[in-house]
Amino acid sequence: MRTPFFLVICLAVAAVVFFAAVAVGNDYAFFAGYVILQYVVLSTAWNILGGYCGYVNFGSAAFFALGAYSTVAVYKLIGNNDLPDVVPMPALMLVGGVISGVVGLGMGYLTLRLRGAFFAIATLALAVVLQTLVVNWDFVGGSRGAYILRSETVPLIGPYIHYLFLVMLLLAVAALVIARLIERSRLGYGFATIRDDEMAAEASGVPTLRLKLVATTISGALMGMAGAPFPYYIGYLQPASTFGLDYAVNSIAMPLIGGTTSWVGPLIGTILLGSLQQIATVTISSAVNLLLVGVILVVFVIVAPNGIIGLVHHYWQHKPGDFVGRRRVEADSPEAVP
Amino acid sequence: MIFSFDLLVNAVISGILIGGFYAAVTVGISLSFGILDIVNIAHPAFIILGSYVAYIVNSTLGIDPILTSIIVTPAFFVLGALIYQVYYLSFERRGQESMRGLAFFFGLLFITEVSLVLYFGVDYRYVEAPYIGPTWHFGTIDAPLRILIPCVVSLLLIGCLQLLLTRSFIGRAIMAVSQDALALRLMAVDPVRIKRIAFGISIATASLAGAFLIIIQPVEPSVGRDYIGRVFAICVLGGMGSLPGVVIAAMLIGIVESLTSTFYGPSWAPAVSFGFLLLTLAVRPAGLLGR
Numbered sequence: 001m002r003t004p005f006f007l008v009i010c011l012a013v014a015a016v017v018f019f020a021a022v023a024v025g026n027d028y029a030f031f032a033g034y035v036i037l038q039y040v041v042l043s044t045a046w047n048i049l050g051g052y053c054g055y056v057n058f059g060s061a062a063f064f065a066l067g068a069y070s071t072v073a074v075y076k077l078i079g080n081n082d083l084p085d086v087v088p089m090p091a092l093m094l095v096g097g098v099i100s101g102v103v104g105l106g107m108g109y110l111t112l113r114l115r116g117a118f119f120a121i122a123t124l125a126l127a128v129v130l131q132t133l134v135v136n137w138d139f140v141g142g143s144r145g146a147y148i149l150r151s152e153t154v155p156l157i158g159p160y161i162h163y164l165f166l167v168m169l170l171l172a173v174a175a176l177v178i179a180r181l182i183e184r185s186r187l188g189y190g191f192a193t194i195r196d197d198e199m200a201a202e203a204s205g206v207p208t209l210r211l212k213l214v215a216t217t218i219s220g221a222l223m224g225m226a227g228a229p230f231p232y233y234i235g236y237l238q239p240a241s242t243f244g245l246d247y248a249v250n251s252i253a254m255p256l257i258g259g260t261t262s263w264v265g266p267l268i269g270t271i272l273l274g275s276l277q278q279i280a281t282v283t284i285s286s287a288v289n290l291l292l293v294g295v296i297l298v299v300f301v302i303v304a305p306n307g308i309i310g311l312v313h314h315y316w317q318h319k320p321g322d323f324v325g326r327r328r329v330e331a332d333s334p335e336a337v338p
Numbered sequence: 339m340i341f342s343f344d345l346l347v348n349a350v351i352s353g354i355l356i357g358g359f360y361a362a363v364t365v366g367i368s369l370s371f372g373i374l375d376i377v378n379i380a381h382p383a384f385i386i387l388g389s390y391v392a393y394i395v396n397s398t399l400g401i402d403p404i405l406t407s408i409i410v411t412p413a414f415f416v417l418g419a420l421i422y423q424v425y426y427l428s429f430e431r432r433g434q435e436s437m438r439g440l441a442f443f444f445g446l447l448f449i450t451e452v453s454l455v456l457y458f459g460v461d462y463r464y465v466e467a468p469y470i471g472p473t474w475h476f477g478t479i480d481a482p483l484r485i486l487i488p489c490v491v492s493l494l495l496i497g498c499l500q501l502l503l504t505r506s507f508i509g510r511a512i513m514a515v516s517q518d519a520l521a522l523r524l525m526a527v528d529p530v531r532i533k534r535i536a537f538g539i540s541i542a543t544a545s546l547a548g549a550f551l552i553i554i555q556p557v558e559p560s561v562g563r564d565y566i567g568r569v570f571a572i573c574v575l576g577g578m579g580s581l582p583g584v585v586i587a588a589m590l591i592g593i594v595e596s597l598t599s600t601f602y603g604p605s606w607a608p609a610v611s612f613g614f615l616l617l618t619l620a621v622r623p624a625g626l627l628g629r
Contacts, residue, residue, distance in 0.1 A: 050437065054436065056440045058444070110619060111620075117371070118574070118619055118623065120377065120379075120440055121379075121567070121615070122615065124567055124570070125567040125570070125571065125612035125615045126612070128564075128608050128609065128612050129609045129613060132608045132609035133609065135605055136605055249444060249445075249448055256438070256441050260437075287455055288456070291452040291453065291456065293448065294446075294447075294448030297444070297445035298442055298449065301429075301441050301442050301445070302424070
């Protein structure tokens with residue numbers, strides 16, 4: 001499927017989702033949907049580095065919070081409480097994305113020359129360093145947190161939460177299209193060689209460090225963009241919850257549960273796990289929903305190492321001449337016949 | 339800011355003492371991550387588990403927390419051996435340990451922490467022991483016993499482990515398995531068994547470290563997260579798998595943290611170890627005493 005066509009389909013699905021949410025008529029659908037869409041972006045972004053390159057990032061919360069706090073910084077610098085929307089949301093997302101992307105690049109430059117585990121640990125460390133900086137930085141609220149006022153309604157769209165939902169929906173579409181584009185490009189093949197055997201890739205002339213830096217930058221930038229609207233969603237931003245480990249665990253669990261080799265995996269994982277969490281939060285408690293994520297993650301990595309996609313593939317491969325099997329061969333053929 | 343020599347000396351001493359405790363926290367990681375190459379990021383969760391065991395026994399039976407932790411080490415050893423067995427069967431044997439293994443331990447971290455939250459709540463818990471209150475004074479130097487005693491026991495523990503690793507057959511086999519598992523197999527030793535024992539020992543140290551932790555400070559389930567980065571910073575800074583390196587690095591980080599919180603305020607202290615970690619990774623990834 002060509003990318004423009006895919007984009008059109010995605011936008012059509014997004015339009016259906018938006019109008020379905022409007023049709024539900026309950027704003028809770030938007031609040032819950034926003035969280036799930038935010039995780040679609042986060043898990044897709046995580047997967048660009050984690051799934052395609054095989055480098056585990058435990059610091060999703062750090063990149064997400066960077067985006068959120070860059071919004072707060074811009075709000076304090078330019079905006080004021082009488083004019084909450086003086087800077088448009090897309091501009092805020094751009095700022096958040098650029099900042100997170102640059103931090104991702106620097107982070108990758110420091111650690112990616114080492115073994116994978118060091119990168120994972122360093123990302124964990126990055127989250128704490130950034131949290132300490134934010135806690136000690138009074139301009140963005142410090143440990144007290146920061147309040148963001150938002151206008152009640154947005155012209156043409158209606159209530160503000162509808163606008164936020166729409167923005168996040170479009171970002172999710174963008175993230176999926178980017179992930180799919182990478183997957184099918186030279187870049188994606190380069191990433192796959194790094195994941196499968198970095199030493200061999202390096203020996204064959206793949207510029208592994210440069211590719212990994214591209215991956216951390218794109219992944220970080222997308223996470224930052226997902227974080228940028230968050231202060232407007234939550235209204236009161238506070239370091240401990242913005243840097244919370246639940247962002248890190250969810251953005252790892254969702255791709256791993258769905259399957260990491262393709263853009264579909266994080267989407268499936270997020271929709272399943274995200275909805276499950278929303279339901280569990282409402283019906284049981286938010287502590288139980290984290291326990292649920294932990295248990296599902298452990299069970300999946302042990303029982304279904306390639307996630308739901310892996311299970312589906314496994315099922316299809318026992319039926320010769322199927323659609324998935326044929327498409328795989330097609331996708332692989334340019335590599336097989338150089 | 340008024341610079342005071344007494345303050346400086348006291349900060350350095352308390353840094354060394356707390357460093358002794360950090361060494362106990364890190365030694366398990368040093369065994370699993372440094373020697374066995376198992377990235378057990380759930381280690382701090384097991385330490386918190388150790389703290390809660392010490393808390394339960396102390397509050398119901400009134401037994402000394404350190405004594406309790408020594409008594410329950412076999413249970414932690416078995417737990418560690420079991421976890422390694424699952425890890426081996428699910429990941430190491432299939433050669434998928436890098437990413438899925440990490441996710442596995444991350445999941446374990448979450449399960450342990452949230453289970454503790456659900457069962458005990460997020461209240462801070464503490465233990466009672468005769469040495470928690472008093473402080474020894476040497477001239478202008480203060481040494482609170484609640485930090486001094488964990489430090490001494492921790493150094494003893496690491497000394498014993500170092501003896502075990504260098505003098506006993508099992509210990510040498512553990513060092514060997516990290517270098518060449520195939521050669522070990524040729525010597526008719528089962529590398530999986532050796533790794534199982536080593537991982538069991540590494541989790542067993544978490545029991546002691548947990549008791550130290552709850553003696554030094556009140557504990558609630560998410561306290562462990564503060565230690566994730568710190569222990570890896572110490573492990574990497576000391577040089578992977580070197581126990582003397584762990585002690586030196588732990589004291590170094592202890593001193594720097596203590597100086598930072600004395601002269602700049604405690605809210606900056608967490609960034610120190612992580613800054614150190616990033617710096618070490620960038621400048622000298624082999625660590626101080628790296629092989």
